Amino acid sequence: MKIRHLLASSTLFLLPLSACGSSDDGTSSSEEPTELVISTWGFAEDFFRKEVYAPFEEEHNVEIVLETGNNSERLNKIRQGNSSVDLIYLSDYYAQQGINDDLFAEINYDNIPNAEDIYDVAQAPLGEAYGPAYTISQLGIAYNPEETDVDITSWEDLWDPALEDSIAVPSITATAGPMLLDAASVVSGKDQFDEDEAFAQMQELNPNIVNEYSQTSAFVNMFTQGEIAAGPLMEMFVADLKEAVPEASFVSPEEGAYAVMNTVNITADSENKELAEEFINWHLSAEVQKASAAAKIDSPVNTTLDLSEEEAEGLTYGADTIENLRVLDIEMVNEQSEAWTDRWNRELTSN
Amino acid sequence: MRNIWKYILILPGLAGLLLFMVIPLTGTIASTFWENGRFTVNGYLEYMQDPYFLNILWVTLRTSLITTLVCSILGFPTAYFISKTQPRVKMLLLLLSIFPLLTSPVVRSFSWMVILGESGLLNNLLTFLGIAGPLDLLYTQSAVTIGLIHLFLPLSIITLVGVMDNISEDVTQAAESLGARRSTIFWQILLPLSIPGLLTGSILVFVGSFTAYTTPALLGGRERVISTFLYQNAMTLNDWQLASIVATIMIVVSFTVIGLMNWAADKIAVKGGKLSG
Secondary structure, eight states, X not given: OHHHHHHHHHHHHHHHHHHHHHHHIIXXXXXXXXXXXXXXXXXXXXXXXXXXXXXXXXXXXXXXXXXXXXXXXXXXXXXXXXXXXXXXXXXXXXXXXXXXXXXXXXXXXXXXXXXXXXXXXXXXXXXXXXXXEEEEEEEEEEEOTTTOOOOOOSGGGGGOGGGTTOEEEEOTTSTTHHHHHHHHHHXXXXXXXXXXXXXXXXXXXXXXXXXXXSSHHHHHHHHHTTSOSEEEEEGGGHHHHHHHOTTOEEEOOTTOOEEEEEEEEEBTTOSXXXXXXXXXXXXXXXXXXXXXXXXXXXOOOBTTOOOXXXXXXXXXXXXXXXXXXXXXXXXXXXXXXXXXXXXXXXXXXXX | OHHHHHHHHHHHHHHHHIIIIIHHHHHHHHHTTEETTEEOOHHHHHHHTOHHHHHHHHHHHHHHHHHHHHHHXXXXXXXXXXXXXXXXXXHHHHHHHHGGGGSOHHHHHHHHHHHHSTTSHHHHHHHHTTSOSOOOOTTSHHHHHXXXXXXXXXXXXXXXXXXXXXXOHHHHHHHXXXXXXXXXXXXXXXXHHHHHHHHHHHHHHHHHHHHOOHHHHHHSTTSOOHHHHHHIIIIISOOHHHXXXXXXXXXXXXXXXXXXXXXXXXXXHHHHHHHHO
């Protein structure tokens, strides 16, 4: 009896193992790996290769191929049609453009169980059918306390005359541009976004503005060279800033910092949709989210993580922080972007 | 037979030009006249009546004309000096003068940022010597002009040296022996004979600075030039129709200015030729 029982249980135990073994043999040695093309920014590539791509490649017999570049370049490539990209990482602003142009496939969240563990605001921020945000950062103000006496605590402080000729602002076509415009509307005293008031308020900011930036590296350069003392900046780049200027400081303005969401979507033409969903699920997993946070690459959205104060340093972390972020209506921003760009050019930048 | 071969040999080049220049350019230009399947010049009319765009066009034109003028003025004596040196020294000097062309415009612009910045080399020197307080140089059109001159001066020098090499010493010596003053030699012999080099150099410098993107983008701050405006339309607003219209306007303006330069060069050359002949 005993022996038979043991045998039975051992065969039961062995069965799945042997099944595993044969399927492993089938996929890893005889079949060619599937190619999964990911379009992304290209920063921290070493980290992603090692901690995110390599384990996934091994587990699913996949070869991950990268296409890198900034948001608009990569989105335009997909727009023009002849691209083999399966997954595309974009800021929410550009992802919304992709959705409007029908460039993305609808996502089946049944295949992405980890999405249930992430902040509500990060779950499908652009509609149920589209990709989640895998990281949330915030747009606040970075400043150098040694270059200015202004004690910056709010968006309104950027308008302080003591900051004459000392700030850089994001250009209207950058992700952060519309956020600053919204902040201007808030500073002007409006509860609801008011375009005319916002532009009038921005005009009053002109004497303080040295330059606009559309890439964060330009901001870091101006900051390091002492051309500017302050300006709106996303928290995820503060580490770069501190590396160059250790005394640099970052604040979440009193009126509320802005949520900056980076999303991942599957292209409409992808032939590896399920695999791509599997990858998204992997990127949202506690394991990857924890590794990204530990390496200070991306702030986590997975709520099951528990970071110490030290681990959370420099990250946008914690339910309190996330819930207090101001979230722009990305669809409205996209609709208005051309009109705003035109007004911005004419009213703010021409002499 | 030989003649046929001559034509066959230019076929690959011709095909390349046709495929990669004539067809795409025609396509770009043609697309600006069509909207919703109809012929229209509305796009152009709108631009030409828009003070904002006209201002950008004017700023770009002014900057590139100043750059062209300064490059010619600085390039002329330099090229003359180089062309009169021994062959060995000449090689060295030529190499030194084209050296800026060997570094990327990005690197060059960054070095100007370090020099022109608020706490940069130049401002530190001016403040130290008590000449002036920190000047706003970086992120202005002056910074762009300085960057462009640095970028394109080598082109002026090289083309001028090529032409001046061919001006025979005998001509100037003959003039001198007949009692011509130095200024007369310059105005009536050297300048007219250098016109072809001056013209080629100026066209290269003008077209280069009129269409330059990196230098104005990095040194120019908030004020736009035509190429950064085109980039904004194409890449961030995804409005290729407007971008094509701007591109066509750039082509037309370039050809107009080149035509004017040719005309002016003819005038000077004819005048010089008459006087010297």
